[in-house]
Amino acid sequence: MCSIKADAQYKNYQNTLNMYGFKQLIKTPTRVTATSKSAINHIMCNNMQKIQQYGVIPYGVSDHYIIYCTRNHVKNKTNSHKGIQMRSLKKYSKEVFVELLHNVNWSSVYRSGNVDEAWLSFRDLFSTILDSVAPVKEVRIKNPSEPWITAEILECIRERDSWLCKTRKDKHMPDHYDKYRKLRNKVINDIRNAKRQYMIDKIDENKDNPKQLWKHLKDLGYQSKSKESTNIVLDVDGIKCHDKKDVADHFNNFFTQIASNLVSKLPKQESFSYDVESEKFKNQYKDIVPDSFELQEVSEKFVLNEIQSLDINKSTGLDGIPARFIKDAAEVIKGPITYIVNFSLRSGIVPNDMKLAKVIPIYKKKSRLDAGNYRPVITLGSKQPPVTTLG
Known part of the structure; x- marks a missing residue:
């Protein structure tokens, strides 16, 4: 049957x-x-x-x-190994770096016709020297073994695989398969027990330290809330948009126009006008906001003090220049930096690179299809990718 x-x-x-x-x-x-x-x-x-x-x-x-x-054909083939860009300090020497910068001709910065040209000229000259002493390298990140995997377990895994090979070579020896099966089951049980004991130890060790406790739980795959999808889908003009560029453009338009859109929705009141050019608006803040103010130009001493007070542990900006190298070169670059800052103050123009930002939309509540339910987290900087420092 x-x-x-x-x-x-x-x-x-x-x-x-x-x-x-x-x-x-x-x-x-x-x-x-x-x-x-x-x-x-x-x-x-x-x-x-x-x-x-x-x-x-x-x-x-x-x-x-x-x-x-x-x-046969795989679209958008990418390297399966994780990698990050880092500046190698293997051959870096502060003295050599400063000496090379001393030999740089900064005249192109001082002769620039506008503040954008001055900044770009400085950035290119500085980056060229920096790349020669601390080049950017692609570093492969290895996935470490799970923390509960011990040397004894690894040895048992090797022995299990060895008996599996013997079983394949000689199929007429049932003892080989029995030995392999026992080792296979032992490996499974040992890993389960080791993981359980690891979790118990970490919970007991960090029961009075919630921050460290959650760090270990996250390493194990436990999250305080569900992970968000890396691909955001938005409702654009009644159509669900999946294309990453179109989604980014929609976020950009939404975030840049949100203030004016909110103002346009405010109720019109006779007692007060939201028109910033109206007399009512100007008179409302006349006693609070001065009629005019003037920004004073800065000195090289002021710029030097500001550069030397930089925190080198802060993450690198989008210009790809870590604060460590700016700080090391403070005495050499204080002149061109001061010139660029004062040029910006005199002309009332900020370099375009300084107006760029990397905006990360973070979902907050309600529908994920509505751009208004995301909050922008902004990182200021220029177009180049961030680079961390490798010591």
């Missing part, structure tokens, strides 16, 4: 595959025991032109082997 039922299920399975033009790719056994072997893990495909390779990997994680399939 069981055999008849199994045959009927197999025929239904085959009919379903044939109906939609699918082909079962895995032909070799995917589960092997001492007394049996079967191909019970499948990969189905209805277009073999898109398949590059497929097969079975006999690995000792469980008694089910790993099956795999790779495509």
